[in-house]
Amino acid sequence: MTRDVQITFDCADPAKLAAFWAEVLGYRLQDPPEGFESWEQALDALGVPPERRNDASAVVDPEGSRPRLFFQRVPEGKQAKNRVHxxxxxxxxxxxxxxxxxxxxxxxxxxxxxxxxxxxxxxxxxxxxxxxxxxxxxxxxxxxx
Known part of the structure; x- marks a missing residue:
């Protein structure tokens, strides 16, 4: 059985890091949920308060063949060398x-x-x-x- 994989980054600024990795890999920001023209519109409809709107972000391969990268805000900063890179x-x-x-x-x-x-x-x-x-x-x- 094969499985898809997503690579997740813990970070302080998901939007900034997502934009960086999109540039590195030729990815694009993930589209908003179906039925919404923008993430702002979707977050408004979901009732997400302004201070929580940069809690997560994701970038995807435009061709759909490479893994999705997901960025989630965490309170702690990076502490040591990555064990996986x-x-x-x-x-x-x-x-x-x-x-x-x-x-x-x-x-x-x-x-x-x-x-x-x-x-x-x-x-x-x-x-x-x-x-x-x-x-x-x-x-x-x-x-x-």
């Missing part, structure tokens, strides 16, 4: 200098959207192609691979 495949099929140049270009683009560059790992053939460790705007580590 995302590898963003930013240089598929590339090797050596071309791979690292593609990763550097993507790192620069993501820094302009709020990411932080943490460290670069040089290629170490035959098993390691090289990667760049990044953090999203709330400090969650991910790799450009």
């Amino acid at each position: 995302l590898d963003v495949r930013a240089a598929p099929g590339l090797a050596g200098d071309a791979r690292m140049a593609a990763l550097e270009a993507e790192a620069e683009r993501l820094v302009s959207h709020g990411a932080t560059r943490l460290e670069r790992h040089e290629p170490a053939p035959p098993l390691a192609g090289g990667h760049i460790v990044m953090a999203d705007p709330e400090g969650n580590e991910f790799c450009l691979d």
Whole structure:
């Protein structure tokens, strides 16, 4: 039996983090429930008070084949290194200098959207192609691979 998977992020600002990851992955914000033209309209109808309207957000793959990312507000901040992280495949099929140049270009683009560059790992053939460790705007580590 196969199952779908959703990746959930605990965070302080779901709307901001959802927008960041939509940019990283080429996703889009999830549409409001059927019958509503906007999330604002849906939240009004559901009686969600203004101070609770950024409690959650989600982004989806426009083609519907990759997992949904869900962002939920939690009171505590990030405490330690992630035990699980995302590898963003930013240089598929590339090797050596071309791979690292593609990763550097993507790192620069993501820094302009709020990411932080943490460290670069040089290629170490035959098993390691090289990667760049990044953090999203709330400090969650991910790799450009």
